[in-house]
Amino acid sequence: MNEERQILLEKDELNRTLARMAHELIEKATSPDALVLIGIRSRGVYLARRMAKKIQEFSNVTPPVASIDVTPYRDDRAAATDTSGFDIQLAVDDKTVALIDDVIFRGRTVRAALDAVGRLGEPKRILVAVLIDRGSRELPIRADIVGKNIDAGEDKRVNVMLEESDGVDQVTIDQWRSRRVV
Secondary structure: OOOOEEEEEEHHHHHHHHHHHHHHHHHHOOOHHHEEEEEEOOHHHHHHHHHHHHHHHHHOOOOOEEEEOOHHHOOOOOOOOOOOOEOOOOOOOOOEEEEEEEEEOOOHHHHHHHHHHHHHOOOOEEEEEEEEEOOOOOOOOOOOEEEEEOOOOOOEEEEEEOHHHHOOOEEEEEEOOOOOOO
16 A cells, blocks of 8 residues: 655744744733643643743743643533643633644534633633644634644544654654554
8 A cells, every 4th residue: 555645844844833833822912921821632732832932932931831631521521520631720810821732623622622721710812723724624613823724635644743752843644544443
């Protein structure tokens, strides 16, 4: 089987993309002092930490970073009643919260993250920042800040690989492999 792999971003371009996204976060936030970054596990957490460093470089303000596991907030599960998915409790009232993720596809993960943030308090504004927007939404959700827009059909898989978890900074798109039961 001839697999086709396309490299979308490599280390330098990924770093430039994150720098641009950090600039956009600063511009869209009322003030960098009022910005809170929440990374969606797992790679969104690494991206949020990287963007926090970039924001600190550009504005001399280091926004707090938290992570969230949205599994308890998924719409195909029982309703969540607490904030146990967060690694720390954050003050989000009157803050600009930026939800950071690696890829947005159908919109369900972002919807779950919005639910979770709503349980923390009342942010002034919520922004969604994603490294890759691959299109094909099931829900009417869009990212406010996008690193790269692509048109990936249902038969494609976007792979975000980061140094922290995968030993390399690279984004690829591959043919989706269906799992056949034999």
